[in-house]
Amino acid sequence: MTKLRIAGGQVLRPDASVERADVLVDSESGDIAAVGDPDEVPEGDETLDAEDGLVMPGLVNAHTHAAMTLLRGYADDKELDAWLQEDIWPVEAEFTPEDVRAGTELGLLEMIRSGTTAFADMYFHEEEVVEAVEDAGLRARLGYGIVTVGKDEEGAREDCEQSLEVAREFDGAADGRVKTAFMPHSLTTVGEEYLREFVPEAREDGIALHYHANETTDEVDPIVEEEGQRPLDYARELDMTDESDFVAHGVHLDSTEIDLLAETGTSVVHCPASNMKLASGMAPVQKLLDAGVTVGLGTDGTASNNDLDVFDEMRDAAMVGKLAENDASAVPAESVVRMATEGSASALGFDSGRIEEGANADLAVVDLDAAHLTPHHDLVSHLVYAARGSDVRHTLCDGAVLMRDREVLTLDAEAVRERAERRAAAAVERAE
Numbered sequence: 001m002t003k004l005r006i007a008g009g010q011v012l013r014p015d016a017s018v019e020r021a022d023v024l025v026d027s028e029s030g031d032i033a034a035v036g037d038p039d040e041v042p043e044g045d046e047t048l049d050a051e052d053g054l055v056m057p058g059l060v061n062a063h064t065h066a067a068m069t070l071l072r073g074y075a076d077d078k079e080l081d082a083w084l085q086e087d088i089w090p091v092e093a094e095f096t097p098e099d100v101r102a103g104t105e106l107g108l109l110e111m112i113r114s115g116t117t118a119f120a121d122m123y124f125h126e127e128e129v130v131e132a133v134e135d136a137g138l139r140a141r142l143g144y145g146i147v148t149v150g151k152d153e154e155g156a157r158e159d160c161e162q163s164l165e166v167a168r169e170f171d172g173a174a175d176g177r178v179k180t181a182f183m184p185h186s187l188t189t190v191g192e193e194y195l196r197e198f199v200p201e202a203r204e205d206g207i208a209l210h211y212h213a214n215e216t217t218d219e220v221d222p223i224v225e226e227e228g229q230r231p232l233d234y235a236r237e238l239d240m241t242d243e244s245d246f247v248a249h250g251v252h253l254d255s256t257e258i259d260l261l262a263e264t265g266t267s268v269v270h271c272p273a274s275n276m277k278l279a280s281g282m283a284p285v286q287k288l289l290d291a292g293v294t295v296g297l298g299t300d301g302t303a304s305n306n307d308l309d310v311f312d313e314m315r316d317a318a319m320v321g322k323l324a325e326n327d328a329s330a331v332p333a334e335s336v337v338r339m340a341t342e343g344s345a346s347a348l349g350f351d352s353g354r355i356e357e358g359a360n361a362d363l364a365v366v367d368l369d370a371a372h373l374t375p376h377h378d379l380v381s382h383l384v385y386a387a388r389g390s391d392v393r394h395t396l397c398d399g400a401v402l403m404r405d406r407e408v409l410t411l412d413a414e415a416v417r418e419r420a421e422r423r424a425a426a427a428v429e430r431a432e
C-alpha cells in the first residue's frame with residue numbers, strides 16, 4: 001500500500017483557514033502527496049475516515065524529558081532548584097537504561113494518543129530513546145543532557161563527550177526521523193570552561209544546540225553577577241545562539257535578549273505549564289512573537305506538568321499569555337496553534353507542522369462531534385480553548401498510521417503501562 005486517502009474531513013491549512021478537503025498521503029516517501037477539493041484529490045489505495053473530524057498537523061512538543069513519566073506525581077509543589085536537587089536528581093541517578101526505555105515508551109504512548117507526532121528530548125541513555133522512537137514511529141530531535149556541576153573534571157568531560165557522541169552517532173536514525181543536538185543542561189549547570197571547549201566541537205560538525213535558559217531568576221542573577229552580562233549575551237559570546245539552536249523556557253528575558261534572539265534566529269520553546277507549576281515566572285511570549293522570534297511550545301517533563309498533552313499546553317499558553325500582558329487580545333488562538341505546529345517544527349528543524357503538498361505527512365485527526373466542541377463557530381478556537389488530547393481519533397507520522405480509531409498500533413499500551421509502573425516503583429525504592 002503506497003497511497004492513503006484521509007477522506008471526509010475538514011482540513012486546517014497553513015494560513016489557519018479551515019476547508020472541506022481530502023489529504024492524500026504517500027506512505028512510501030512519508031510526505032503529503034495532495035490536499036484539496038475531494039473531487040480533485042486522486043484516489044488512494046486505502047482510506048482513513050475523517051468524517052466529522054478536523055485534519056490538522058501533528059502537534060510538536062519542542063521540549064520534554066520523555067522518560068520523566070516515571071516521576072509523574074512523585075514530587076510536586078516545589079520551586080525548581082529544590083525540586084531538582086532534593087527530589088528529582090536523586091531518583092534519576094538510580095535510573096537504568098531499562099528504566100529510561102520504559103519511561104520513554106510510556107511518554108510516546110501518551111504522545112501518540114494525544115496527537116503529538118514529533119518532540120525534542122533531553123535526557124540520558126538516549127540510545128534507548130532512539131530505539132523506542134524507531135519502534136513507535138514518531139519523529140524526534142534528541143540529545144544527552146550535560147550537567148557538570150558537582151562532578152570532577154573527568155566526570156564533567158565524560159558528560160560533554162557523551163553528548164557529542166550521541167549527537168554524532170544517532171543523527172539520521174530511524175529512517176531519518178531522528179535528528180540530534182548537543183545539549184548542555186543550562187548555562188549555570190555546565191561550567192564555562194566546558195562550554196568554551198566543547199561548543200566549538202559541536203559547531204565544527206554542524207550540530208545544533210538545545211539548553212534551558214533564563215528559566216528562573218536564580219539562573220539569571222549569578223550570570224549577571226559573575227559574567228557582568230545577561231545570560232543570552234553570555235551564550236552568544238560562547239557561540240550558543242545560532243539559528244539552528246533552540247532554548248527552553250526563556251522566561252526572564254529583557255528586551256535586549258529578545259532582540260538578540262530575533263537577530264540570531266535562535267528559537268525559544270515556551271513551556272507555560274512547567275513555568276506556572278514551578279512558579280518560575282511568565283515568559284514574554286507576545287513580545288517574542290512581535291520581535292519575530294520563532295516560538296515553539298513544549299510540555300517539559302511530566303514531573304513539572306504533569307502530562308504530555310500539547311492541547312493542554314496550547315490552552316495554558318493562551319491563558320497565561322493574556323495574563324502576562326494584562327491584555328485579552330495577546331497570544332490569540334491562531335498564534336498558539338502556529339506555535340504548537342509550525343513554530344515547534346521549525347525550532348526542531350523538521351519539515352512538518354503544516355498541511356501542504358510535499359511536507360512530512362505528520363498529522364492528527366480530531367473528532368469534532370463531541371459536546372464540548374459544539375457548536376462549530378471557530379475550529380481554531382476549539383483546538384486551543386476546548387479540545388483535549390483524548391479528542392484525537394487518528395495519529396500519523398511520516399505517512400504511517402500510529403493510532404487508528406484510538407487504538408495505538410505501534411505500542412502495546414497495557415504492557416507499556418505495566419512496565420512503567422513496576423520500574424518507577426523500583427527506582428524510587430532504590431533511591432529512598
Ligand SMILES: CSC[C@H]1O[C@@H](n2cnc3c(O)ncnc32)[C@H](O)[C@@H]1O
Pocket residue numbers: 065080084088089092122123124144145146147185212215274300301304
Ligand atoms: C540532564 S538531562 C535533563 C535534566 O533536566 C531536568 N529537568 C526537568 N525539568 C527541568 C526544568 O524545568 N528545568 C531544568 N531542568 C529540568 C531533568 O530532571 C533532567 O535531569
Ligand SMILES: [Zn+2]
Pocket residue numbers: 063064065212248300301
Ligand atoms: Zn526541561
